[in-house]
Protein backbone atom coordinates (compact mmCIF):
# COMPACT_ATOMS: atom_id res chain seq x y z
CA UNK A 531 0.00 0.00 0.00
CA UNK A 532 1.60 3.35 -0.99
CA UNK A 533 2.21 5.92 1.71
CA UNK A 534 1.64 9.67 1.60
CA UNK A 535 3.12 12.34 3.84
CA UNK A 536 1.35 15.72 3.89
CA UNK A 537 2.95 18.64 5.69
CA UNK A 538 1.17 21.93 6.24
CA UNK A 539 2.65 25.37 6.90
CA UNK A 540 0.08 28.06 7.44
CA UNK A 541 -3.35 28.89 8.63
CA UNK A 542 -6.46 26.96 9.67
CA UNK A 543 -7.70 27.11 6.11
CA UNK A 544 -4.57 25.32 4.89
CA UNK A 545 -5.01 22.74 7.65
CA UNK A 546 -8.53 22.15 6.50
CA UNK A 547 -7.48 21.87 2.83
CA UNK A 548 -4.79 19.35 3.82
CA UNK A 549 -7.37 17.28 5.68
CA UNK A 550 -9.42 17.07 2.49
CA UNK A 551 -6.36 15.97 0.50
CA UNK A 552 -5.42 13.31 3.06
CA UNK A 553 -8.96 11.98 3.01
CA UNK A 554 -8.78 11.52 -0.78
CA UNK A 555 -5.55 9.54 -0.48
CA UNK A 556 -7.07 7.29 2.17
CA UNK A 557 -10.07 6.68 -0.06
CA UNK A 558 -7.64 5.90 -2.88
CA UNK A 559 -6.00 3.15 -0.82
CA UNK A 560 -2.97 5.02 0.54
CA UNK A 561 -1.90 5.12 4.15
CA UNK A 562 -0.74 8.30 5.82
CA UNK A 563 2.70 8.48 7.34
CA UNK A 564 4.30 11.03 9.61
CA UNK A 565 7.72 9.78 8.51
CA UNK A 566 8.92 11.37 5.27
CA UNK A 567 11.62 8.71 4.85
CA UNK A 568 9.06 5.97 4.20
CA UNK A 569 6.64 8.03 2.08
CA UNK A 570 6.01 7.34 -1.60
CA UNK A 571 4.48 10.79 -2.03
CA UNK A 572 5.43 13.92 -0.11
CA UNK A 573 3.18 16.96 -0.36
CA UNK A 574 3.74 20.37 1.20
CA UNK A 575 0.78 22.70 1.57
CA UNK A 576 1.81 26.28 2.21
CA UNK A 577 0.30 29.62 3.00
CA UNK A 578 1.90 32.72 1.46
CA UNK A 579 0.55 35.27 3.86
CA UNK A 580 3.70 35.19 5.96
CA UNK A 581 7.20 35.08 4.65
CA UNK A 582 8.19 32.72 7.47
CA UNK A 583 5.82 29.97 6.33
CA UNK A 584 7.08 30.28 2.76
CA UNK A 585 10.72 30.16 3.76
CA UNK A 586 10.14 27.12 5.97
CA UNK A 587 8.35 25.29 3.18
CA UNK A 588 11.02 26.13 0.60
CA UNK A 589 13.77 25.01 2.96
CA UNK A 590 11.94 21.80 3.73
CA UNK A 591 11.36 20.95 0.08
CA UNK A 592 15.08 21.40 -0.56
CA UNK A 593 15.98 19.02 2.27
CA UNK A 594 13.45 16.42 1.22
CA UNK A 595 15.28 15.82 -2.06
CA UNK A 596 17.54 13.49 -0.11
CA UNK A 597 14.92 10.72 -0.15
CA UNK A 598 15.16 10.52 -3.94
CA UNK A 599 18.61 9.04 -3.65
CA UNK A 600 17.37 5.87 -2.02
CA UNK A 601 13.78 5.90 -3.26
CA UNK A 602 13.80 7.28 -6.80
CA UNK A 603 10.08 6.78 -7.26
CA UNK A 604 9.04 9.30 -4.57
CA UNK A 605 6.60 11.93 -5.86
CA UNK A 606 7.06 15.49 -4.55
CA UNK A 607 4.41 18.20 -4.66
CA UNK A 608 3.70 21.73 -3.52
CA UNK A 609 0.08 22.77 -2.95
CA UNK A 610 -1.69 25.89 -1.75
CA UNK A 611 -1.10 29.63 -1.84
CA UNK A 612 2.62 29.58 -2.48
CA UNK A 613 2.17 27.02 -5.25
CA UNK A 614 -0.49 29.31 -6.70
CA UNK A 615 1.63 32.45 -6.58
CA UNK A 616 4.95 30.93 -7.72
CA UNK A 617 3.76 28.25 -10.14
CA UNK A 618 6.36 27.04 -12.66
CA UNK A 619 9.09 28.92 -10.84
CA UNK A 620 8.98 26.20 -8.17
CA UNK A 621 9.52 23.46 -10.74
CA UNK A 622 12.56 25.32 -12.05
CA UNK A 623 13.92 25.82 -8.54
CA UNK A 624 13.54 22.21 -7.34
CA UNK A 625 14.59 19.64 -9.94
CA UNK A 626 13.06 16.84 -7.87
CA UNK A 627 9.62 18.52 -7.72
CA UNK A 628 6.88 16.76 -9.73
CA UNK A 629 3.73 18.67 -8.97
CA UNK A 630 2.59 22.25 -8.29
CA UNK A 631 -1.11 22.54 -7.42
CA UNK A 632 -2.98 25.80 -6.95
CA UNK A 633 -5.61 26.64 -4.36
CA UNK A 634 -8.51 25.67 -6.60
CA UNK A 635 -7.05 22.23 -7.37
CA UNK A 636 -6.75 20.42 -4.06
CA UNK A 637 -9.33 17.92 -5.21
CA UNK A 638 -7.01 16.85 -8.03
CA UNK A 639 -4.03 16.10 -5.80
CA UNK A 640 -4.74 12.40 -5.52
CA UNK A 641 -5.27 11.80 -9.25
CA UNK A 642 -2.10 13.62 -10.24
CA UNK A 643 0.10 12.01 -7.60
CA UNK A 644 -1.26 8.53 -8.17
CA UNK A 645 -0.77 8.81 -11.94
CA UNK A 646 2.81 10.04 -11.59
CA UNK A 647 3.62 7.37 -9.01
CA UNK A 648 2.17 4.54 -11.09
CA UNK A 649 3.89 5.73 -14.23
CA UNK A 650 7.17 5.96 -12.39
CA UNK A 651 6.89 2.56 -10.78
CA UNK A 652 6.00 0.93 -14.08
CA UNK A 653 8.83 2.69 -15.89
CA UNK A 654 11.26 1.71 -13.17
CA UNK A 655 10.61 -1.93 -13.74
CA UNK A 656 12.02 -1.58 -17.25
CA UNK A 657 14.72 0.98 -16.73
CA UNK A 658 15.50 2.79 -13.50
CA UNK A 659 16.86 5.75 -15.43
CA UNK A 660 13.42 6.41 -16.84
CA UNK A 661 11.93 6.87 -13.44
CA UNK A 662 13.02 10.45 -13.03
CA UNK A 663 12.24 11.74 -16.48
CA UNK A 664 9.46 14.15 -17.45
CA UNK A 665 5.88 14.17 -16.29
CA UNK A 666 5.86 17.26 -14.10
CA UNK A 667 2.52 19.00 -13.58
CA UNK A 668 1.76 22.63 -12.78
CA UNK A 669 -1.99 23.16 -12.41
CA UNK A 670 -2.88 26.53 -10.96
CA UNK A 671 -5.83 27.46 -13.16
CA UNK A 672 -9.13 28.74 -11.76
CA UNK A 673 -11.85 26.15 -11.47
CA UNK A 674 -15.52 26.91 -11.08
CA UNK A 675 -17.09 25.29 -8.03
CA UNK A 676 -13.75 24.48 -6.39
CA UNK A 677 -15.07 25.94 -3.10
CA UNK A 678 -17.45 23.00 -2.96
CA UNK A 679 -14.69 20.41 -2.99
CA UNK A 680 -13.41 21.02 0.56
CA UNK A 681 -16.12 19.07 2.34
CA UNK A 682 -14.84 15.70 3.63
CA UNK A 683 -13.23 15.00 6.96
CA UNK A 684 -10.93 12.37 8.34
CA UNK A 685 -12.68 9.86 10.51
CA UNK A 686 -10.99 10.42 13.87
CA UNK A 687 -11.80 8.70 17.10
CA UNK A 688 -13.24 11.08 19.69
CA UNK A 689 -13.02 14.32 17.75
CA UNK A 690 -14.60 17.20 19.65
CA UNK A 691 -14.10 20.04 17.24
CA UNK A 692 -13.80 20.51 13.47
CA UNK A 693 -13.21 23.22 10.87
CA UNK A 694 -15.75 23.72 8.11
CA UNK A 695 -14.70 25.69 5.06
CA UNK A 696 -17.73 27.72 3.95
CA UNK A 697 -16.20 29.84 1.20
CA UNK A 698 -13.03 30.54 -0.70
CA UNK A 699 -11.38 33.73 -1.88
CA UNK A 700 -11.53 37.40 -1.08
CA UNK A 701 -12.61 40.45 -3.07
CA UNK A 702 -10.72 42.94 -0.93
CA UNK A 703 -7.38 44.23 -2.00
CA UNK A 704 -5.53 45.00 1.21
CA UNK A 705 -2.21 46.34 0.03
CA UNK A 706 -0.12 44.02 2.19
CA UNK A 707 -1.97 40.82 1.32
CA UNK A 708 -1.43 38.27 -1.40
CA UNK A 709 -4.60 36.26 -0.71
CA UNK A 710 -6.83 37.75 -3.45
CA UNK A 711 -4.20 36.59 -5.95
CA UNK A 712 -3.75 33.16 -4.45
CA UNK A 713 -7.30 32.29 -3.47
CA UNK A 714 -9.28 34.07 -6.16
CA UNK A 715 -12.57 35.90 -5.79
CA UNK A 716 -15.13 35.20 -3.05
CA UNK A 717 -17.13 32.04 -3.70
CA UNK A 718 -19.55 30.66 -1.12
CA UNK A 719 -20.82 27.10 -0.76
CA UNK A 720 -24.57 26.51 -0.67
CA UNK A 721 -26.04 26.51 2.85
CA UNK A 722 -27.58 23.05 2.39
CA UNK A 723 -24.19 21.51 1.57
CA UNK A 724 -22.55 23.13 4.57
CA UNK A 725 -25.36 21.93 6.82
CA UNK A 726 -25.03 18.42 5.39
CA UNK A 727 -21.35 18.46 6.33
CA UNK A 728 -22.07 19.80 9.83
CA UNK A 729 -24.70 17.08 10.37
CA UNK A 730 -22.20 14.40 9.39
CA UNK A 731 -19.68 15.86 11.81
CA UNK A 732 -22.26 15.89 14.59
CA UNK A 733 -23.04 12.24 13.85
CA UNK A 734 -19.32 11.47 14.28
CA UNK A 735 -19.38 13.07 17.73
CA UNK A 736 -18.10 16.53 16.85
CA UNK A 737 -19.56 19.11 19.25
CA UNK A 738 -17.99 22.33 18.01
CA UNK A 739 -17.57 23.65 14.49
CA UNK A 740 -15.49 26.60 13.37
CA UNK A 741 -16.71 28.12 10.11
CA UNK A 742 -13.81 29.26 7.95
CA UNK A 743 -13.62 31.95 5.31
CA UNK A 744 -11.22 34.74 4.34
CA UNK A 745 -13.95 37.22 5.25
CA UNK A 746 -16.34 34.85 6.83
CA UNK A 747 -19.10 37.38 7.54
CA UNK A 748 -19.35 38.21 3.82
CA UNK A 749 -20.25 34.60 3.10
CA UNK A 750 -22.66 34.25 0.21
CA UNK A 751 -23.19 37.98 -0.37
CA UNK A 752 -22.87 37.55 -4.14
CA UNK A 753 -24.76 34.27 -4.40
CA UNK A 754 -27.61 34.33 -1.91
CA UNK A 755 -30.18 37.02 -0.99
CA UNK A 756 -30.65 38.71 2.37
CA UNK A 757 -33.80 37.40 4.04
CA UNK A 758 -35.76 39.25 6.75
CA UNK A 759 -32.89 41.72 6.98
CA UNK A 760 -30.41 38.92 7.64
CA UNK A 761 -27.25 38.37 5.64
CA UNK A 762 -26.53 34.92 4.18
CA UNK A 763 -23.92 34.50 6.93
CA UNK A 764 -26.45 35.05 9.72
CA UNK A 765 -28.86 32.71 7.92
CA UNK A 766 -26.08 30.12 7.88
CA UNK A 767 -25.36 30.62 11.59
CA UNK A 768 -29.04 30.08 12.35
CA UNK A 769 -29.09 26.90 10.27
CA UNK A 770 -25.94 25.51 11.92
CA UNK A 771 -27.46 26.39 15.30
CA UNK A 772 -30.35 24.05 14.49
CA UNK A 773 -28.09 21.03 14.00
CA UNK A 774 -28.64 18.59 16.81
CA UNK A 775 -25.45 17.54 18.57
CA UNK A 776 -23.55 20.71 17.72
CA UNK A 777 -23.18 22.65 20.94
CA UNK A 778 -20.72 25.36 19.99
CA UNK A 779 -20.21 27.49 16.90
CA UNK A 780 -17.19 29.65 16.12
CA UNK A 781 -16.16 31.48 12.97
CA UNK A 782 -13.01 33.08 11.66
CA UNK A 783 -12.15 35.67 10.47
CA UNK A 784 -14.71 38.45 10.19
CA UNK A 785 -14.00 41.87 8.67
CA UNK A 786 -15.49 45.22 9.78
CA UNK A 787 -16.99 45.52 6.30
CA UNK A 788 -20.32 43.78 6.45
CA UNK A 789 -20.18 43.34 10.25
CA UNK A 790 -23.71 44.64 10.67
CA UNK A 791 -26.43 44.79 13.31
CA UNK A 792 -27.89 41.41 12.28
CA UNK A 793 -24.62 39.66 13.11
CA UNK A 794 -24.24 41.54 16.39
CA UNK A 795 -27.84 40.66 17.28
CA UNK A 796 -27.22 36.98 16.48
CA UNK A 797 -25.03 36.81 19.60
CA UNK A 798 -28.09 37.66 21.71
CA UNK A 799 -30.34 34.86 20.46
CA UNK A 800 -27.97 32.10 19.30
CA UNK A 801 -26.51 30.71 22.53
CA UNK A 802 -24.37 28.16 20.73
CA UNK A 803 -22.28 31.01 19.32
CA UNK A 804 -19.16 31.07 21.47
CA UNK A 805 -18.26 34.19 23.42
CA UNK A 806 -15.21 34.90 21.32
CA UNK A 807 -14.41 36.57 18.03
CA UNK A 808 -11.08 36.86 16.31
CA UNK A 809 -11.46 40.26 14.68
CA UNK A 810 -8.43 41.60 12.77
CA UNK A 811 -7.88 45.32 13.46
CA UNK A 812 -4.50 45.63 11.65
CA UNK A 813 -3.95 49.26 12.73
CA UNK A 814 -5.45 51.89 15.01
CA UNK A 815 -4.41 54.72 12.69
CA UNK A 816 -6.86 55.88 10.02
CA UNK A 817 -3.99 57.04 7.85
CA UNK A 818 -2.39 53.59 7.92
CA UNK A 819 -5.72 51.82 7.48
CA UNK A 820 -6.19 53.84 4.32
CA UNK A 821 -2.69 52.97 3.10
CA UNK A 822 -3.49 49.33 3.82
CA UNK A 823 -6.69 49.79 1.81
CA UNK A 824 -8.76 48.66 4.76
CA UNK A 825 -12.04 50.50 4.09
CA UNK A 826 -12.98 51.47 7.66
CA UNK A 827 -11.91 53.99 10.26
CA UNK A 828 -10.53 53.02 13.63
CA UNK A 829 -13.65 54.53 15.28
CA UNK A 830 -15.85 52.16 13.29
CA UNK A 831 -13.79 49.15 14.35
CA UNK A 832 -14.00 50.23 17.98
CA UNK A 833 -17.76 50.81 17.70
CA UNK A 834 -18.32 47.26 16.39
CA UNK A 835 -16.23 45.78 19.20
CA UNK A 836 -18.13 47.78 21.80
CA UNK A 837 -21.50 46.80 20.32
CA UNK A 838 -20.38 43.16 20.41
CA UNK A 839 -19.29 43.50 24.03
CA UNK A 840 -22.72 44.94 24.84
CA UNK A 841 -24.48 42.09 23.01
CA UNK A 842 -22.43 39.44 24.80
CA UNK A 843 -21.07 40.70 28.10
CA UNK A 844 -18.52 37.90 28.55
CA UNK A 845 -17.18 38.27 25.00
CA UNK A 846 -13.45 37.80 24.43
CA UNK A 847 -11.96 39.57 21.44
CA UNK A 848 -8.62 38.67 19.89
CA UNK A 849 -7.09 40.45 16.93
CA UNK A 850 -4.28 40.81 14.39
CA UNK A 851 -2.13 43.94 14.41
CA UNK A 852 0.56 44.87 11.89
CA UNK A 853 3.35 47.10 13.15
CA UNK A 854 5.90 48.88 10.98
CA UNK A 855 3.72 49.19 7.88
CA UNK A 856 5.36 51.48 5.25
CA UNK A 857 4.99 55.10 6.31
CA UNK A 858 3.91 54.27 9.87
CA UNK A 859 5.00 57.14 12.11
CA UNK A 860 5.47 56.95 15.85
CA UNK A 861 2.10 58.70 16.13
CA UNK A 862 0.41 56.05 13.97
CA UNK A 863 1.98 53.32 16.03
CA UNK A 864 0.80 54.95 19.25
CA UNK A 865 -2.72 55.07 17.79
CA UNK A 866 -2.54 51.28 17.42
CA UNK A 867 -1.30 50.93 20.99
CA UNK A 868 -4.14 53.18 22.20
CA UNK A 869 -6.76 51.12 20.35
CA UNK A 870 -5.38 47.89 21.81
CA UNK A 871 -5.45 49.41 25.30
CA UNK A 872 -8.95 50.75 24.85
CA UNK A 873 -10.39 47.50 23.55
CA UNK A 874 -8.50 45.39 26.08
CA UNK A 875 -8.04 42.51 23.67
CA UNK A 876 -7.81 39.07 25.20
CA UNK A 877 -4.88 38.39 22.92
CA UNK A 878 -3.43 39.48 19.59
CA UNK A 879 -1.16 38.21 16.88
CA UNK A 880 1.34 40.99 16.32
CA UNK A 881 2.93 40.97 12.89
CA UNK A 882 6.06 42.90 12.13
CA UNK A 883 5.40 44.11 8.60
CA UNK A 884 7.38 42.23 5.98
CA UNK A 885 6.90 42.96 2.28
CA UNK A 886 5.19 40.20 0.35
CA UNK A 887 6.14 40.13 -3.29
CA UNK A 888 3.51 41.19 -5.83
CA UNK A 889 1.67 43.29 -3.24
CA UNK A 890 1.32 47.10 -3.54
CA UNK A 891 2.71 47.71 -0.07
CA UNK A 892 6.00 46.04 -1.00
CA UNK A 893 6.70 48.91 -3.42
CA UNK A 894 5.48 51.74 -1.21
CA UNK A 895 7.72 54.58 -0.15
CA UNK A 896 8.50 54.86 3.55
CA UNK A 897 9.60 51.27 4.24
CA UNK A 898 10.83 51.21 7.83
CA UNK A 899 14.12 49.84 9.02
CA UNK A 900 14.18 46.42 10.64
CA UNK A 901 15.31 47.99 13.90
CA UNK A 902 12.30 50.34 14.07
CA UNK A 903 9.94 47.50 13.18
CA UNK A 904 11.47 45.29 15.83
CA UNK A 905 11.23 48.01 18.51
CA UNK A 906 7.56 48.51 17.73
CA UNK A 907 6.99 44.78 17.59
CA UNK A 908 8.46 44.36 21.07
CA UNK A 909 6.58 47.37 22.46
CA UNK A 910 3.26 46.08 21.07
CA UNK A 911 3.92 42.56 22.33
CA UNK A 912 4.51 43.94 25.80
CA UNK A 913 1.09 45.63 25.79
CA UNK A 914 -0.68 42.63 24.29
CA UNK A 915 0.93 40.16 26.70
CA UNK A 916 0.19 42.33 29.73
CA UNK A 917 -3.49 42.49 28.75
CA UNK A 918 -3.66 38.75 27.95
CA UNK A 919 -2.11 37.77 31.27
CA UNK A 920 -4.45 40.08 33.20
CA UNK A 921 -7.46 38.62 31.38
CA UNK A 922 -6.35 35.10 32.22
CA UNK A 923 -5.66 35.98 35.84
CA UNK A 924 -9.20 37.33 36.10
CA UNK A 925 -10.43 33.83 35.26
CA UNK A 926 -8.76 32.28 38.30
CA UNK A 927 -11.39 31.31 40.87
CA UNK A 928 -14.23 31.28 38.33
CA UNK A 929 -16.20 28.32 37.04
CA UNK A 930 -15.98 27.76 33.29
CA UNK A 931 -17.58 25.38 30.86
CA UNK A 932 -14.94 23.70 28.73
CA UNK A 933 -15.25 21.45 25.71
CA UNK A 934 -12.80 18.63 26.37
CA UNK A 935 -10.65 18.07 23.26
CA UNK A 936 -8.66 15.11 24.65
CA UNK A 937 -5.12 14.65 25.96
CA UNK A 938 -2.91 17.73 26.06
CA UNK A 939 -0.28 17.84 23.30
CA UNK A 940 2.44 18.83 25.76
CA UNK A 941 1.49 16.38 28.51
CA UNK A 942 -0.63 13.44 27.43
CA UNK A 943 -1.39 12.53 31.05
CA UNK A 944 -3.61 15.62 31.21
CA UNK A 945 -6.62 16.76 29.26
CA UNK A 946 -7.13 20.00 27.45
CA UNK A 947 -10.08 22.00 26.25
CA UNK A 948 -11.26 25.54 25.59
CA UNK A 949 -13.65 27.83 27.31
CA UNK A 950 -16.32 29.59 25.31
CA UNK A 951 -13.87 32.54 25.24
CA UNK A 952 -11.37 30.25 23.49
CA UNK A 953 -8.99 30.11 26.43
CA UNK A 954 -7.05 26.87 26.78
CA UNK A 955 -7.52 25.00 30.05
CA UNK A 956 -5.50 21.99 31.20
CA UNK A 957 -7.05 19.60 33.70
CA UNK A 958 -7.03 16.01 34.88
CA UNK A 959 -9.61 13.41 33.94
CA UNK A 960 -10.44 10.34 31.90
CA UNK A 961 -9.87 11.03 28.20
CA UNK A 962 -12.11 8.21 26.99
CA UNK A 963 -15.02 9.43 29.08
CA UNK A 964 -14.63 13.21 28.73
CA UNK A 965 -13.37 13.90 25.20
CA UNK A 966 -16.11 15.61 23.23
CA UNK A 967 -18.04 16.53 26.36
CA UNK A 968 -18.72 19.93 27.87
CA UNK A 969 -17.44 19.87 31.42
CA UNK A 970 -17.53 22.40 34.25
CA UNK A 971 -14.17 23.33 35.66
CA UNK A 972 -12.99 25.44 38.53
CA UNK A 973 -10.06 27.55 37.31
CA UNK A 974 -7.32 27.09 39.90
CA UNK A 975 -4.38 29.01 38.51
CA UNK A 976 -2.70 30.30 35.38
CA UNK A 977 0.84 30.41 34.10
CA UNK A 978 -0.06 33.53 32.15
CA UNK A 979 -1.32 32.07 28.90
CA UNK A 980 -2.70 28.69 29.94
CA UNK A 981 -5.34 28.11 32.57
CA UNK A 982 -5.34 25.10 34.91
CA UNK A 983 -8.54 23.78 36.39
CA UNK A 984 -10.21 20.94 38.22
CA UNK A 985 -13.47 19.19 37.41
CA UNK A 986 -16.36 20.49 39.45
Ligand code: SF4
Pocket residue numbers: 700701702703704707708709710744745785
Ligand atom coordinates in the same frame (compact mmCIF):
# COMPACT_ATOMS: atom_id res chain seq x y z
S1 SF4 B 1 -9.50 41.03 3.73
FE1 SF4 B 1 -7.50 41.83 3.17
S2 SF4 B 1 -6.10 40.72 4.56
FE2 SF4 B 1 -8.01 39.55 4.53
S3 SF4 B 1 -7.72 38.03 2.92
FE3 SF4 B 1 -8.75 39.78 1.97
S4 SF4 B 1 -7.10 41.03 1.11
FE4 SF4 B 1 -6.16 39.61 2.60
